[in-house]
């Protein structure tokens with residue numbers, strides 16, 4: 001199995017340790033590729049919309065975004081590891097998610113996403129992990145991912161890994177390894193009902209817009225090339 005890790009911080013702190021615990025029993029039998037943000041995508045989306053209207057290759061940050069997107073497409077399991085910042089995911093993680101909007105169902109989805117597994121690992125000093133997880137899960141769902149598991153750790157005792165008690169470490173290790181166990185054996189992911197509905201309704205939308213276009217937009221051309229909508233509505 002191919003695993004891609006998107007690290008939402010470069011600090012080798014709690015997020016890093018939790019992600020390493022998750023990977024511990026998976027590294028040997030799987031191929032792991034890691035990206036660290038913001039190092040591997042040091043720019044925010046500038047809003048040029050080249051991706052939407054022309055091609056994702058025309059994004060001014062394509063040299064950073066494309067290797068990450070291609071690794072995601074190539075992987076079986078996607079792991080997003082992020083600390084909670086101001087009750088949300090980190091800005092650098094959000095920046096990557098913004099750059100991937102072009103592959104949302106409302107634009108140009110890739111069917112490879114329909115069969116992927118994803119894990120969202122977050123941690124916070126307190127208990128509120130939900131906002132950060134939702135930031136990532138919402139994007140994944142619109143990218144077409146069905147099988148999404150979330151683990152939110154409340155550190156409670158502090159924000160420095162080595163200063164947490166053994167009891168807290170053990171609690172985190174047990175929870176994280178239990179989730180990792182789920183991925184030791186390969187299994188096939190079927191497109192779920194929510195993703196299927198998103199696909200169905202966006203297909204209707206793309207079809208309705210394509211009927212009025214003399215030249216198909218980049219989005220609708222993609223849907224037509226995939227055979228998801230008709231190529232020509234004039235005959």
Ligand SMILES: Cc1cc2nc3c(=O)[nH]c(=O)nc-3n(C[C@H](O)[C@H](O)[C@H](O)COP(=O)(O)O)c2cc1C
Pocket residue numbers: 009011012013014015016083084085086087088123124125126127128155159160161
């Ligand atoms: C800028 C910043 C903002 C944070 N905001 C929150 C927050 O809103 N709620 C919370 O419970 N923890 C918050 N934390 C703690 C982090 O979620 C995380 O638990 C901590 O940084 C340890 O992870 P790390 O070592 O990977 O950075 C914040 C940390 C930082 C640096």
